[in-house]
Amino acid sequence: xxxxxxxxxxxxxxxxxxxxxxGRWAQKRGRPRLFGHHAGARRxxxxxxxxxxxxxxxxxxxxxxxxxxxxxxxxxxGLMALFRRYIQREAMALxxxxxRVRFIGDxxxxxxxxxxxxxxxxxxxxxxxxxHLTIALNYGSRDExxxxxxxxAVEIEQGRLSHxxxxxxxxxxxxxxxxxxxxxxxxxxxxxxxxxxxxxWQSAYAEYEFIDTxxxxxxxxxxxxxxxxxxxxxxxxxxxxx
Ligand code: FPP
Numbered sequence: 001x002x003x004x005x006x007x008x009x010x011x012x013x014x015x016x017x018x019x020x021x022x023g024r025w026a027q028k029r030g031r032p033r034l035f036g037h038h039a040g041a042r043r044x045x046x047x048x049x050x051x052x053x054x055x056x057x058x059x060x061x062x063x064x065x066x067x068x069x070x071x072x073x074x075x076x077x078g079l080m081a082l083f084r085r086y087i088q089r090e091a092m093a094l095x096x097x098x099x100r101v102r103f104i105g106d107x108x109x110x111x112x113x114x115x116x117x118x119x120x121x122x123x124x125x126x127x128x129x130x131x132h133l134t135i136a137l138n139y140g141s142r143d144e145x146x147x148x149x150x151x152x153a154v155e156i157e158q159g160r161l162s163h164x165x166x167x168x169x170x171x172x173x174x175x176x177x178x179x180x181x182x183x184x185x186x187x188x189x190x191x192x193x194x195x196x197x198x199x200x201w202q203s204a205y206a207e208y209e210f211i212d213t214x215x216x217x218x219x220x221x222x223x224x225x226x227x228x229x230x231x232x233x234x235x236x237x238x239x240x241x242x
Pocket of ligand 1 (some may be wrong): 132
């Protein structure tokens with residue numbers, strides 16, 4: 001019979017995060033929204049570094065959605081510049097720390113310079129295996145599933161696949177996330193309880209944590225607490241069914 005004070009199993013291996021609240025964090029300080037995004041980028045660094053100690057092998061973060069293009073041109077351009085800068089500044093540290101970086105989302109709308117930095121970082125870190133950091137950039141689940149369905153249709157049209165072969169496992173192999181296990185836990189910061197088109201297919205069995213902290217205030221201690229909460233919930237569930 002499971003012990004109440006002993007976790008039934010390890011913490012989440014794959015954590016996905018909707019990093020929300022940068023704009024509000026900046027506004028509360030009377031600063032432009034981009035100031036919040038820069039503070040948010042520093043937290044990304046801290047949380048990635050905390051993953052090995054927390055037993056998190058896969059971290060997937062929502063950096064820019066297919067809907068985020070609707071923001072002002074200044075904010076979009078500022079975010080794109082921030083992503084370029086983050087990749088340039090962090091590449092060597094990520095390599096040294098054993099982080100394998102990959103990107104999901106449609107690259108077609110991203111500028112060439114950013115795409116080449118993304119490609120280079122993926123290649124540079126491709127032999128790392130300590131932490132798998134996946135950055136969702138111009139990502140939306142519906143867009144991802146639509147693109148997967150289009151690629152699947154081409155395979156059928158060209159006779160490499162029969163419609164009878166199409167099941168959930170086959171479709172998963174056409175998604176941007178084909179190299180990732182499904183998330184165990186999805187965290188959204190800033191008090192909003194929405195999924196916002198993030199990993200809808202992949203999170204079918206995930207647990208969700210909606211927490212009030214704004215992303216720039218999401219320290220590694222807050223992260224550790226949220227992960228510990230996941231363990232507790234599992235423990236209670238185990239005790240009830242035991
Ligand atoms: C949501 O907050 C945040 C974003 C759309 C951008 C996320 C980007 C970062 C955390 C920057 C760094 C990322 C990387 C990968 C270096 P919001 O602007 O919607 O906040 P609000 O809801 O308070 O307006």
